[in-house]
Amino acid sequence: MCAGGPKGGNHAAVAVRNQIYFLGESGTGDDVNQIEVHIFNVVSLYWIKLPPVPNRRGKRPVEVPPRCYDHTAVLIEDAIYIWGGYGCANNNLWEYSDELYAFDVHTHRWSRPRVSGTTPMERRDHSACALGTTMYIYGGYTQQRYTNVIYKLDTTAMAWSAIKTSGTPPPASLQGHTATVIGTHMFVFGGYGDESYSSAVRVFDTETDCWLSTTTSAHFSPKGRWGHSAFAYNGELYIFGGCNWDRTFNDLWRFDPETFSWKKVEVKGKGPSRMYYMCCCMVGDRIVLFGGYKVSDQGHKSIPADNLFILDLSPSLKTLCKLAVNRNNLKLSGLPHNIRSELVAMTKKTGGKPKPCTAKAREPLEILFARRKVLGLAHPGQNSGWLNILKLKMGRKIGRYVDIGIHMEKEKPPL
Incomplete structure (x- = not known):
């Protein structure tokens, strides 16, 4: 049996039907240099942990991602695609990654797809989202600088390409932001870049490869932050938590793309702690949120969290x-x-x-x-x-x- 569920933050998770796949380093695993895979069943409320793949001659199999964090994961058809992050190589040196890995949700086997085209520069703390059979990568930190270039991976042809965008100038180079698909638009919120925390919502049209001109009220909107969670529900964007230099948040906000306005969801009583870099997934009408870092009572120390929350937006x-x-x-x-x-x-x-x-x-x-x-x-x-x-x-x-x-x-x- 496992010593506990996934713990800590800067990891990735995706929803597959009634299950949540956690992919990262939870601090509860075996002493092997492999990414951990935990699965949470939203119906039975059980966690299971997949065993590590046997090493070959004392080394991690090349098709299995190493221990890592600040990576991203998306689900396309029956495969979870992991890209980027900061990982531990076989020489036990931590380094930035530009590798792509695929995890089959039926066989629970890893593979390393062969790709062509212009591969994005290795990075961490970027965003990834999927639309159809295409994965979009935006922002992040590349060892040398922040970036605001959008890349896409056509998983049918397994080909990378850099998108030449038009329209309104793209957002400032960001890391720790979120990118959420609603319809054919990608909504980017928050993040850190240019020595400040962003509170802007920027919209990218995936059909025209154009950044749209947008304006929101600065008087009633979430504070600038990074490390928050975001999800789409009924055509609206929700964000929760995150942090900036001044504070860590546990507020919940709802954004209406039609009116381009925010509305704060007021919470009373004891709820989730102020937290950041947690995992958040949508399963039907439920949001599953877990892991991350919470702030100590003194407010100056981050504590890895192993709590799990389920928000049922439409209970049966x-x-x-x-x-x-x-x-x-x-x-x-x-x-x-x-x-x-x-x-x-x-x-x-x-x-x-x-x-x-x-x-x-x-x-x-x-x-x-x-x-x-x-x-x-x-x-x-x-x-x-x-x-x-x-x-x-x-x-x-x-x-x-x-x-x-x-x-x-x-x-x-x-x-």
């Missing part, structure tokens, strides 16, 4: 019924086995007896934030033993934080 009737069962402490004996298993997973701690959720009822339209400290299994029977409730206004919706049991297992290697 089944989810609401399960909450009602837990809320009223009803007997489970008459329910189908799969429902009983899910109810136990929602309330069970690592070891010990299941503890029912005591959350009180709210309106049918609600946002469910689920948080669970991923405990090390070296201490069986240890319980987190806490439950937090909060009201989160987003339109008419109400949100709450609920303690959820998460289990760790180690997967057998694929045949």
